[in-house]
Amino acid sequence: MKNEMLTVTEAAARIDAGDVMVIAGDEALLVQLPKGAWIGGTTVYFVTENGGAVVRDKLFCTTFAKATGATPRHVDVAGLPTISEGYKAGGVTMIMIPAFSVAHSQFAVDGQTYPGLFDQPLAGWITGVHLDDIGKKAPKVFDGSTGVGYDEGAVLLHVALPEGAQIDLDILNIFAQGDDAKLSFTFEDNGFSAKTAMVNGEQVKLADYITDNKIDTRLPLVANYSGALVNVSIQSVDTETGEVKFYAPVVAGVEYRMANALGSYSQAFAQGAGDGGTGQYSCNCILNYLYGELEGQRTGGFTGPVTFGEIAYILLNQTLVRMDINDAA
Template sequence: MKNEMLTVAEAAGRIESGAVMVLAGAAELLAQLPRGTWIGGTTVYFVTETGGAMVRDRLFCTTFEEATGATPRYLPLADLPRIAEGYAPGGVTMIMIPAFSIAHSNFAVEGQGYPGLFDQPLAGWITGVALDEIGRSAPLVFDGATGESHDEGAVLLHVALREGVQIDLDILNIFAQGDRADLSFTFPEGGFTAKTAVVNGAEVDLARYIEEQGIDTRLPLVANYAGALVNVSIQSVDAEKGEVKFYAPVVAGVEYRLANALGSYAQAFAQGAGDAGAGQYSCNCILNYLYGELEGQRTGAFTGPVTFGEIAYILLNQTLVRMEITDAA
């Protein structure tokens, strides 16, 4: 794989040459690209070779040089369970879903039950917008085959790979479930917002509870799914409205615990990232970017879009997803 920050003209040239690509950038830039073998999603935050930055005049482009072919595919909301139907044997599938869409919620709650979902590596991210545009601008995904954008559903790129390559897909999650049993939460209803939660058997006004307990909202709520730790990050707490918003939906009836506190968020993330990342596809959560103080800072050799959720088979939050394609020999 090859990662680059390119102008619209440079990216268009690659597409017209037949390159298989995954792109990230501002909507107005993605909308200018020609049709081809690519998918794209909106974000204006990136980690580049020189560090984290907001970039509005260029696109982050990943070219799959190992590809022998690829098929871009848009799936409307009702067809999300059909993701695996386009899998190329021995290949990999890239996926993008708009933040806060119904597809975002449905994939989070139901995705792991989709037929054949785990039959090959599935990697990607949740598209977003500038933080001050949340609620005013819709995150979008782009289908390179048609050039059309969508604020609902998902875009996929089913990539066929040459023989003899190996795909390594994993995540960096610096959080673990906290040890305090009194900070255990369950929710009567799932979704991106919550007014109440059950804490130690008692229903509480969640926003007021968070404020009264002085809970550090930089720490996510963490659920344990048979050993897989999945974060749900807090977006905002409005005690006056009695509402808490999340960057990923909570699931009704699932136990969440507040993550253990970190001595230094930035240091913990830097240590976790290490010096790895060169030549890999990666996407990094907007909260790691903010709380890890990544603006102007590098995360090892990892480069890529900063996202509103990450996908490594299932929806993740406040993680870094990385994928490497190497020769098996």
């Protein structure tokens, strides 16, 4: 795969030449692109070769050089369970969903139940806008086959690859579960918010509990799914309403522990990223960008869009999703 920051003119020329691409950038740029084998999503935050930056005049383009074909499509909320119906044998599917949409919530809660979802690698992200524009502009996704942008549903790029291609899809999560029993939570219901939680067998008012215990809300809740650590990030704590909002849904009955504190967020992330990432597809969470102070900082060889959520089969928070495609062994 090839990752590049391109002008609209340069990206359009690649599309017209038949390149298979996933594209990220400002809506004003994406609407100018011609029809072709691509999907796109809005963001103005990126990790570039020179470090994290806000970029409004160029598009971040990942080209699937090994692709033998690709089918872009848009599905509405009702069509989300059909994601796997477009899978190409031995291929990979890319996905983008607008932040704050019904599809965002539906996929987060129900996605893992969709038929055949895990039958091939599914990678992508939740599209966003500049933080100053939240509530003013809607995040968008673009179906390259029509050039149309949507603020609801999902866009998919079903990519065909040569026989035997090896796809490595993984996440970088710098957080581990803490061992403090006072910071272990279970919830009665699935959802993006909660007012109560169980701690040591007792129900607590969650907003008050977080405030009274001076819990660092930059740290996520971490669940252990058969050895895979999955984060749920805290969006806000409102002691007046008693509501705590999350960037991804908590799941009823699952134990969540507050992540261990980091000595230095930025150093921990840089150490976790290491020197890898060159030539791989990746996307990184806006919370890592903000809390890790990534503006102007590099993340090894990883470059890509900064997002309002990451997808590696399921919705993730405060992670870096990475994918590599290699020839048959």
